[in-house]
Amino acid sequence: MVLAETAGAATGGLEFLWQQRGPFFSGLLGTVELSVVAGILATIIGLIVAAMRVSPIPALRVAGTAWSGFFRNTPLTLVFLATSVVLPLVGIRFAWADAIGVDTFFIFAVIALSTYTSCFVADAIRSGFNAVPVGQAEAARAVGMTFGQTLRLVVLPQALRSVLPPLASMYIAMIKNSAIAEFFNVGELTRFFDDQVRDHPEHLYAEFIAVAVGYIVLTLLVSGAFNLAERRLAVSR
Amino acid sequence: MTSVLYDNPGPAARRRVRFWTAVSVLALAAVVAFVIWQVARKGQLSAAMWSPFADPGLWRQLFDSLFATIKAALLSIVLALVLGAVLATGRLSDRAWLRWPAFVVIEFFRAVPLLLLILFGLFTWGPPLSFIGTAIGATPPDAFAALVVGLTLYNGSVLAEVFRAGINAVPRGQSEAAYALGMRKTAVMRMILAPQAIRMMLPAIVAQCVVALKDSALGFIVGYQELLSFGKRIYQGGADIWELPQPPVVTTLIVVVAIYIVINLLLSWLAAWLERRMSRSRKLAAAPLTAMQTGEEPVAAGPLGGGEPPK
Numbered sequence: 001m002v003l004a005e006t007a008g009a010a011t012g013g014l015e016f017l018w019q020q021r022g023p024f025f026s027g028l029l030g031t032v033e034l035s036v037v038a039g040i041l042a043t044i045i046g047l048i049v050a051a052m053r054v055s056p057i058p059a060l061r062v063a064g065t066a067w068s069g070f071f072r073n074t075p076l077t078l079v080f081l082a083t084s085v086v087l088p089l090v091g092i093r094f095a096w097a098d099a100i101g102v103d104t105f106f107i108f109a110v111i112a113l114s115t116y117t118s119c120f121v122a123d124a125i126r127s128g129f130n131a132v133p134v135g136q137a138e139a140a141r142a143v144g145m146t147f148g149q150t151l152r153l154v155v156l157p158q159a160l161r162s163v164l165p166p167l168a169s170m171y172i173a174m175i176k177n178s179a180i181a182e183f184f185n186v187g188e189l190t191r192f193f194d195d196q197v198r199d200h201p202e203h204l205y206a207e208f209i210a211v212a213v214g215y216i217v218l219t220l221l222v223s224g225a226f227n228l229a230e231r232r233l234a235v236s237r
Numbered sequence: 238m239t240s241v242l243y244d245n246p247g248p249a250a251r252r253r254v255r256f257w258t259a260v261s262v263l264a265l266a267a268v269v270a271f272v273i274w275q276v277a278r279k280g281q282l283s284a285a286m287w288s289p290f291a292d293p294g295l296w297r298q299l300f301d302s303l304f305a306t307i308k309a310a311l312l313s314i315v316l317a318l319v320l321g322a323v324l325a326t327g328r329l330s331d332r333a334w335l336r337w338p339a340f341v342v343i344e345f346f347r348a349v350p351l352l353l354l355i356l357f358g359l360f361t362w363g364p365p366l367s368f369i370g371t372a373i374g375a376t377p378p379d380a381f382a383a384l385v386v387g388l389t390l391y392n393g394s395v396l397a398e399v400f401r402a403g404i405n406a407v408p409r410g411q412s413e414a415a416y417a418l419g420m421r422k423t424a425v426m427r428m429i430l431a432p433q434a435i436r437m438m439l440p441a442i443v444a445q446c447v448v449a450l451k452d453s454a455l456g457f458i459v460g461y462q463e464l465l466s467f468g469k470r471i472y473q474g475g476a477d478i479w480e481l482p483q484p485p486v487v488t489t490l491i492v493v494v495a496i497y498i499v500i501n502l503l504l505s506w507l508a509a510w511l512e513r514r515m516s517r518s519r520k521l522a523a524a525p526l527t528a529m530q531t532g533e534e535p536v537a538a539g540p541l542g543g544g545e546p547p548k
Contacts, residue, residue: 056243056254059262073447073501074494075454078465082490089486090275129241137241155241179350183458190353197360208357216348
């Protein structure tokens with residue numbers, strides 16, 4: 001009896017999900033778009049901040065440390081709120097966004113997510129540089145390599161390998177963090193859950209499991225790609 | 238200072254560094270000044286905009302909301318420690334029927350966005366669990382319960398992995414010696430592994446408190462009255478209450494950010510201090526048994542020592 005009811009609810013949930021596949025996949029696409037754009041931007045900002053933090057110029061090191069310290073200790077929700085409230089207030093409204101068919105809220109979300117994530121990218125890259133033993137560069141200089149050669153042939157290849165695992169977990173965290181964008185009017189996967197559960201609370205479990213599976217698939221894709229890259233780059237030491 | 242990227246500077250390099258320091262200080266100052274000017278231009282940084290924060294009544298309410306934030310974070314960390322211990326025990330069990338469910342639970346709650354868990358909680362566990370919120374006087378109770386349950390499930394799963402890594406990081410000789418003395422698995426875990434692992438994990442646990450405190454700001458989204466929600470109330474109602482020309486958005490956000498950063502920095506320093514203390518005790522313990530003195534490989538040098546040779 002109970003089994004039959006459960007089976008009935010499950011098929012009902014599946015039927016409902018099939019009907020809602022359009023909004024679901026557009027939500028999934030929204031999460032992917034937000035994560036890819038914010039991920040690229042976060043990597044660029046993170047690289048710059050990491051370069052500042054390992055540079056020989058003290059002022060740049062201090063600025064990089066301040067940037068990291070600020071975002072590391074501020075809640076992402078606050079960064080989102082500040083971006084979506086303060087930027088329009090000072091007159092930054094991204095009028096050009098409408099022209100290329102991009103939602104302003106999406107741009108705010110990208111800015112919040114990428115600046116916040118950049119400090120974790122910077123930390124991952126910096127720890128990669130720190131993991132390279134100083135003797136490696138010293139040996140390279142001793143055999144007469146220039147700074148560029150040392151960096152390109154000795155330091156970067158080793159730093160890159162130890163950077164990949166923390167970078168992967170950071171991108172995964174970013175995909176999960178992109179859920180906060182739902183509150184700031186960005187159409188993405190958690191927004192789909194929030195909308196559906198208000199209109200169809202009877203299918204709560206089906207909606208939750210579908211969205212959870214969506215996120216799990218995305219994070220598995222990222223970790224799979226990074227595992228592949230790690231294996232390609234692996235050397236026996 | 239030695240770095241993998243550059244040598245100790247000579248006279249020419251020092252001149253170059255001085256030049257670029259001057260250039261970068263100017264550039265950074267220009268960026269900061271531009272941002273401040275942009276905000277100040279709209280009158281957001283005028284004295285009037287700071288006037289709400291001269292009101293002691295506002296600070297009392299601000300501290301109440303900060304207390305609500307800390308309440309949610311602290312309660313969920315305590316619950317997460319319990320959940321994490323249970324999950325880690327299951328994950329480390331010899332029995333597959335305990336190990337696999339623990340693995341699935343840990344991986345699921347780590348892979349799903351915390352906000353999704355909290356929203357799900359708001360729609361399901363909210364009413365049945367609202368007694369948690371009622372008992373502690375939080376409003377609205379459902380949002381509090383959802384927030385705490387979500388934070389507990391996520392942080393519990395993360396801490397379970399921390400615990401597992403900590404237990405696995407105890408040198409194998411420790412448990413082998415205990416087994417050789419005839420201890421059972423439970424006794425080895427309780428008397429040998431857990432006490433050593435907990436000391437090693439303390440910095441990671443404190444660092445997780447920072448994460449929980451930051452994530453408790455998600456309560457803002459589900460309508461729990463915590464620090465960030467109160468900040469929004471200040472700048473939404475502030476213009477009427479204090480008769481300001483415009484909502485004090487920027488000043489309020491600066492104050493709220495400063496509160497979060499101060500608390501988190503204090504927690505981070507605590508974690509760093511614990512870590513330093515621990516590494517110091519490790520060195521002291523390792524001193525009498527260096528490889529040079531015994532002529533052997535420095536495996537399991539101290540009670541906490543890893544068998545890893547220095548790079």
